[in-house]
Amino acid sequence: MTTPSTESPMTDQSDQPVRILVAKPGLDGHDRGAKVMARAFRDAGFEVIYTGLFQTPEMIANAALQEDVDVVGLSILSGAHMSLFPAIMTALANVGRADALVIAGGTIPAADVTKLKELGVAEIFGPGTRLQDAIEFVRQHTGAMSEAARDAS
């Protein structure tokens, strides 16, 4: 149950692991990107709620609400992102989770990246970026968040 040694590598971990929803919105049936993302976040010590393929904006928002995640990680190939992302941001706001940190991985043209960030997507990790960058990004941005949660209590 509890690790007995103070020197154990397990005891230095926070009591509050990052909770992240990993979902693949849209209609194309490729979930490899989402699975790689889920795996990397899990290995980074995050708690990953994996809901897989074909997630509608409402499914994503409801999962974010009930699971009370800190982060929503979306895997997106290409094409529908300019309609999907606004719909997802709206759905999150509708359930009162506009505060969730939204990140995305996938191929998105630079011009669209700017627009998506204006919508509130925190960061987009293109094909050239390392998963480690996404992990670091989440760590930095949720560290601040959980501090706020702590003094709220």
Place this chain on the structure above:
Amino acid sequence: MRRRHSAEEEADGVLGGEIGAVARAITAIENDLPAGHHVLNRVFPHTGTAHMIGITGPPGAGKSTLVNELIRSYRAGGAKVAVLAIDPSSPLTGGATLGDRIRMLEWHNEPDVFVRSMASRRFGGGLAQHTLTVAHIFDAAGFDPIFIETVGTGQDEVGIASLAHSTVVVQVPGLGDGVQTLKAGALEIGDIIVVSKGDRPDAQALARDLRRLQTLHDREDSPDDRWNPPIVMTSAIEQTGFDKLSAAIRSHKEWLQQSGTWEVRVRTMLATEISSRVQRDLMRRIQSQSVNQDAAINAVLARQMSPLAAADRLLESLSNR
């Protein structure tokens, strides 16, 4: 940035069944934050009615699929259903992939179905430290029944039986021969036994083995009002057995209430919750005195003291403070 909520606001939110408030209260309890304790203190007097149903069985046995079907059956009767689905944390990184929700996505747009995934955080026994405490929040918010799906378990993880009113043990064909069936201590905790994946060719044989095992256990002097755990075969592919299963769960609840066993179980459940909390806090206090602990480990390493004597000394050091 999230808005701050006072404990009163959050407790009122929980009692009013507000989804966001329930979700936040669960996080606070899971993370053992003072906010969680405050909310629980306020809502706990309003709990005690919900039927807590444990679902346990080996990894991949079909537990989540089963819960999904049970949601359907209870929703048809208009119930507000909550699910607490536990999956294992990695012993190395502490991370977890929580993948039970994916089997229950069809209810995503249904405000009266609340599915919450929870990592075991290495608690052991197929459970998480705060399992029942989180279930109280659902209870306070008006959810009834509350399903608790354990981590995929082996032969020895029976803790769920002391945290639920009714325990459903899921068995699945193809995991071994009759010897595994005989060995499984987990069977004994089942108020209801499910043979899942009934569409598989060897399901009938498994059900037969289980039935034989049950007659062995039957004692001739058993009182008339004893509960005899039914064996129910289900198949998600053929959509069979789930009505029978939910009927069996409902009649178990009736039996609990009529026989007076309900109160006995509730007492066990709460006692278990309290003692698991006490154990954890004692452990924390011992660990916080790392000097003592290191000294004790060193003495045992040098074979100057036995592990049992070292444990005694650590416990004494707590009471001598």
